[in-house]
Amino acid sequence: DGSDLTQLTFNTGAYDVSADWSPDGEYIAYVSNLSGTAEVYVMDADGSNPLKLTEVGNCGSPQWSPDGTQIAFYSDTDDGNLIFTMNADGSELTQITPPEISGYDPYWSPDGLTIAFLSKRTPPGLYTVDAAGATAPVLVWENELLDGIAWSPDGEQFAVILFDGTLYDQRFNV
Numbered sequence: 001d002g003s004d005l006t007q008l009t010f011n012t013g014a015y016d017v018s019a020d021w022s023p024d025g026e027y028i029a030y031v032s033n034l035s036g037t038a039e040v041y042v043m044d045a046d047g048s049n050p051l052k053l054t055e056v057g058n059c060g061s062p063q064w065s066p067d068g069t070q071i072a073f074y075s076d077t078d079d080g081n082l083i084f085t086m087n088a089d090g091s092e093l094t095q096i097t098p099p100e101i102s103g104y105d106p107y108w109s110p111d112g113l114t115i116a117f118l119s120k121r122t123p124p125g126l127y128t129v130d131a132a133g134a135t136a137p138v139l140v141w142e143n144e145l146l147d148g149i150a151w152s153p154d155g156e157q158f159a160v161i162l163f164d165g166t167l168y169d170q171r172f173n174v
Contacts, residue, residue: 009049
């Protein structure tokens with residue numbers, strides 16, 4: 001209802017963005033440029049014990065796996081955006097997309113086996129990839145106007161946000 005607003009980070013001169021709760025509610029993953037570049041951090045749900053998990057730079061959109069054991073995120077590199085997964089403690093960093101796809105905004109499937117993401121490269125659109133990175137990304141829907149995605153709870157559909165420059169918040173099922 002908007003009451004009991006509680007500030008969790010106090011990093012003067014830094015930005016802290018893209019918070020995502022762990023499935024068990026114990027932790028929050030987020031991005032901060034406290035160290036000089038945008039990296040993925042995790043903290044206890046009350047804001048205590050912040051811990052930097054990455055050293056890859058220019059990170060965004062961390063998201064917990066449904067079982068809480070991994071975090072997916074993207075990093076903006078010289079070659080484009082790369083989607084990574086890692087264990088919840090920052091170990092076993094795995095690149096799961098090739099540079100030519102340039103993916104961002106990873107989103108786990110409800111079963112944790114697949115990650116959906118967006119790309120603005122040719123062809124632009126909604127892609128999926130095996131969460132272990134064992135297969136090449138698959139283009140699900142080509143559309144240059146995609147701006148946000150979410151899996152349905154049963155994993156059968158996506159809700160998407162299309163951006164046409166004038167009407168920002170249109171939701172459609174694919």
